[in-house]
Amino acid sequence: MTEPVRHRPDAIARRGLILILSSPSGAGKTTLTRAIAQDGGWGLDLSISVTTRARRPSEIDGKHYHFIEREAFEDLRARDDLLEWAEVHGNFYGTPRRPVERVLSAGRDMIFDIDYQGTRQVRAKLTDDVVTVFILPPSMAELRQRLERRAEDSQATIEKRLENARHEIQRWSEYDYVIVNDDLQNAFTALQSILTAERLRRTRRTGLAGFVEGILSEGQGS
Numbered sequence: 647m648t649e650p651v652r653h654r655p656d657a658i659a660r661r662g663l664i665l666i667l668s669s670p671s672g673a674g675k676t677t678l679t680r681a682i683a684q685d686g687g688w689g690l691d692l693s694i695s696v697t698t699r700a701r702r703p704s705e706i707d708g709k710h711y712h713f714i715e716r717e718a719f720e721d722l723r724a725r726d727d728l729l730e731w732a733e734v735h736g737n738f739y740g741t742p743r744r745p746v747e748r749v750l751s752a753g754r755d756m757i758f759d760i761d762y763q764g765t766r767q768v769r770a771k772l773t774d775d776v777v778t779v780f781i782l783p784p785s786m787a788e789l790r791q792r793l794e795r796r797a798e799d800s801q802a803t804i805e806k807r808l809e810n811a812r813h814e815i816q817r818w819s820e821y822d823y824v825i826v827n828d829d830l831q832n833a834f835t836a837l838q839s840i841l842t843a844e845r846l847r848r849t850r851r852t853g854l855a856g857f858v859e860g861i862l863s864e865g866q867g868s
């Protein structure tokens with residue numbers, strides 16, 4: 647008896663995607679971004695931004711951000727080395743272009759933690775391959791508590807970020823998905839579900855036609 651043919655669904659080729667998380671400061675996007683990127687099972691590359699903001703005590707240069715001077719930021723912009731950039735809370739932030747191009751051309755996925763201005767720019771450039779998620783806090787009071795408990799910014803910076811949060815929260819409707827980060831584990835599960843579903847999208851799976859042909863050709867011409 648001949649062995650039944652076993653097609654391998656995990657080998658179906660697909661285009662890489664960019665998963666963008668945005669939120670007001672303190673809603674938890676960095677926590678969620680890092681949790682899913684550090685879980686090797688998800689095979690996500692994390693985009694490391696450049697910023698002119700001062701490093702927080704817990705941050706490591708090259709891991710959390712590339713901390714650079716304003717002049718170096720202007721040089722990157724002038725050379726078109728940034729995929730997108732924005733001024734947020736009085737500092738400049740940008741996504742280095744080359745790592746993104748490398749990851750996408752290898753058919754892998756990348757996760758970004760960027761604001762709504764950057765999200766608009768990336769979406770305009772890479773329309774089909776961008777999935778956007780907005781993280782909401784359960785309340786303004788909880789947002790304040792999280793920023794104060796995190797204790798990484800001065801009180802003046804926290805007040806400024808809370809003021810900006812009211813403006814940023816109003817961008818929620820520009821996003822494909824919205825997660826309310828009340829319980830962290832629930833929010834993480836929701837994020838994993840979004841990634842799983844988006845990876846299964848027919849339009850992104852360039853190898854699907856070949857896979858179907860393989861199934862249909864079984865037993866033909868033998």
Ligand SMILES: Nc1ncnc2c1ncn2[C@@H]1O[C@H](COP(=O)(O)OP(=O)(O)OP(=O)(O)O)[C@@H](O)[C@H]1O
Nearest residue numbers: 670671672673674675676677792796827828829830
């Ligand atoms: N569901 C949650 N419940 C309670 N605390 C949380 C939850 N999610 C995140 N936090 C905590 O809230 C704080 C802010 O989270 P995080 O730094 O991820 O926010 P952020 O949106 O990335 O903010 P920023 O834009 O300022 O970097 C952190 O101390 C984090 O541990």
Ligand SMILES: Nc1nc2c(ncn2[C@@H]2O[C@H](COP(=O)(O)O)[C@@H](O)[C@H]2O)c(=O)[nH]1
Nearest residue numbers: 695731732734739740741759760761763764
């Ligand atoms: N447009 C971009 N926004 C970015 C980028 N990297 C981070 N950010 C956003 O800035 C604020 C503040 O971040 P923080 O680390 O200082 O708290 C937050 O909304 C980030 O998402 C970027 O490369 N481009």
